[in-house]
Amino acid sequence: MIPEYAKNSKEDIPFGQYMEQYQQMDPMECASRTGLPFDEETQCFRMRMLQKEYLISWPELIVTRADAQDETYAVLAEETPAKILALRFLLHGVSSQSTGNFLTYREVPSGEVYFRQFSGRCLSRLAYGFGFKPEKLAAAFEQLGAKKLSHGDVSYELEIINNYFVRFILWTGDEEFPPSTQMLFSDNFPLSFTPEDMAVVGDISINTLKKM
Known part of the structure; x- marks a missing residue:
């Protein structure tokens, strides 16, 4: 069966493993591979998730909304599974375009x-x-x-x-x-x-x- 991302305290195990890799990675290589903008001055990636834009700090993984005035629900700032999904993309994802299919x-x-x-x-x-x-x-x-x-x-x-x-x-x-x-x-x-x-x-x- 599909191994679920664990919930509550069990989330700490996969999240901690991905965080270790995230802290050790080269942010410029990640930016080149994923196409995500990385600001060397602020040490932040800019990523969109579910139509919203976020700033993700490296190596701390502090997530903030790009639009501070937006008060609607922001899943990447709120939920650990969303952070794990973002981490997995930062670690293994690539920039790509769909063919439209x-x-x-x-x-x-x-x-x-x-x-x-x-x-x-x-x-x-x-x-x-x-x-x-x-x-x-x-x-x-x-x-x-x-x-x-x-x-x-x-x-x-x-x-x-x-x-x-x-x-x-x-x-x-x-x-x-x-x-x-x-x-x-x-x-x-x-x-x-x-x-x-x-x-x-x-x-x-x-x-x-x-x-x-």
Whole structure:
């Protein structure tokens, strides 16, 4: 099954391991590889996550909003799993552009193996969290500044991390049929993210939508 990023105190173990690597890495090499701007004077990376821009200090990993006036929920400043996802991108990610095509989770390498866990952890959670209140889902996406699409009953595209996009599609439920959802990943995702990372993308996205 997909090994989940641990919660509460157990988050300290993977977070600590990635922090050690982060503190030892060459920030200029990271900036060149990922395409993330790095300010040598302030020693900060500039990264976008879920449509918001953040400043991430090196080597301390202090996260602040780039827009200090923005008071909406900022997942990278609030949640350890989001920080771990950012760390993994800083350590292993690459700058890339999608061809414009999108992949289902099953279509990414090893996605078929872990699809059942991903479906329960992300697709079902999104469906039953918003399947009978699509207006709330749409309002949350609008508040995030996501791109509206025309698929299903509600659909939007979010930039997860710089130039990596996910499309969320909801079909509402009724007395006959339960609600259903789909998540489509821009085709550059496998260059920087594992199936585990992609499940965490679903987690932090849904958490953010619920808290908006």
